[in-house]
Amino acid sequence: MMALRAAFSQVRESNGLLYTLAHRGFTAAARKGADVPDVTAAFERAITPDVAQHLSDHGYAVVDGIFGKDVARQLRAEVVELYERGLMRKNCTHLVKDNATSLVEKSHVHEAELTLDANIQSAAPLCSSLNSDRTMATLLSLFMPQVTLDSQAIKLQYNAGGGGCFPVHLDSDEQLDGRRVTAIFYLNPDWHEGQGGQLRLYPFPSGPPLDLPPLEDRLVLFSSCRMPHRVMPATAPRCCFTIWMSQSRRRSFVRSAPSLASLEPAAPPEQDPAAAVRFLMHPAVKQHVCKLVYGEEWAQSLQESHAESAVREAMLQQHWREVDVIRRSLGKYLPTIERLRQGELRTRVEWF
Numbered sequence: 001m002m003a004l005r006a007a008f009s010q011v012r013e014s015n016g017l018l019y020t021l022a023h024r025g026f027t028a029a030a031r032k033g034a035d036v037p038d039v040t041a042a043f044e045r046a047i048t049p050d051v052a053q054h055l056s057d058h059g060y061a062v063v064d065g066i067f068g069k070d071v072a073r074q075l076r077a078e079v080v081e082l083y084e085r086g087l088m089r090k091n092c093t094h095l096v097k098d099n100a101t102s103l104v105e106k107s108h109v110h111e112a113e114l115t116l117d118a119n120i121q122s123a124a125p126l127c128s129s130l131n132s133d134r135t136m137a138t139l140l141s142l143f144m145p146q147v148t149l150d151s152q153a154i155k156l157q158y159n160a161g162g163g164g165c166f167p168v169h170l171d172s173d174e175q176l177d178g179r180r181v182t183a184i185f186y187l188n189p190d191w192h193e194g195q196g197g198q199l200r201l202y203p204f205p206s207g208p209p210l211d212l213p214p215l216e217d218r219l220v221l222f223s224s225c226r227m228p229h230r231v232m233p234a235t236a237p238r239c240c241f242t243i244w245m246s247q248s249r250r251r252s253f254v255r256s257a258p259s260l261a262s263l264e265p266a267a268p269p270e271q272d273p274a275a276a277v278r279f280l281m282h283p284a285v286k287q288h289v290c291k292l293v294y295g296e297e298w299a300q301s302l303q304e305s306h307a308e309s310a311v312r313e314a315m316l317q318q319h320w321r322e323v324d325v326i327r328r329s330l331g332k333y334l335p336t337i338e339r340l341r342q343g344e345l346r347t348r349v350e351w352f
């Protein structure tokens, strides 16, 4: 542990630019009369080797009490202010069909990307200062040698309630972009069960879906490319912000997408069940297995997240066509998939 801490200080000291940016963020917060929180210390307390180990082994980790109540309230106030000043945009689901992308608005969910917009940065100085601090990415890279997180982006979200939610999705595709770790900070004091809005993770096949209430001052980390998740309908306003940490420099070393045929075991699943499980758990295959296993729930979440429209219908039809194709191409593995679903087969998942 001491050796790791020493290595961490060296990394930090060699990166003066990040410190300057973080300091500018704090100065802006201070000008507004806010206390100046020590964000670096908060991240150092939060991202321990144990947290990184849990993230690595299970694909997610939860840390409560990140900044303390006062800072959490300041962060929430910034998110609410951006919403009330009309500086947020409706979040959209992207439907890619016949080489064209249509955007389908999610009901009630509003967002602002801080990274690109100087106006929004100055309206939310504390949130911006969090994104300028690289401690979280540095520590995760140190404790999880599978990833080298060298850039990050932040998005603020205001869900106005009234059933606002997200469909089941992955945040990223490792063939297409560098996002590897999603970190969501929740900012909802006095949350109670009846308000919904839980983050639901699907850590298949390690366990059943897991509901995490969006509690004030809670941080949830998970694998951007390999952890399917959704947000349950929220009946009350719900605030959070997300930091996506990416490995941009090593992207070119990421293996290219293998074909299903090249991964398939030579022996049929009855003869070599272990090889069948390995095949089904390959990240390129597992995402399809999840879509099949949670097909109904996936469809329902698409319906709940968007108002009725022709594009939503097209999205649902596309979903069911995909599920059908997956079911047919994985036909001989269906009994193995069912056993995985029942938790009868133990297997190690590579989450990163």
Ligand SMILES: O=C(O)CCC(=O)C(=O)O
Residues within 6 Å of the ligand: 157, 166, 171, 184, 198, 199, 229, 230, 231, 240, 242
């Ligand atoms: O609001 C949340 O809890 C998660 C939002 C989400 O999944 C996303 O922005 O991609």
Ligand SMILES: [Fe+2]
Residues within 6 Å of the ligand: 169, 170, 171, 229
């Ligand atoms: Fe997401």
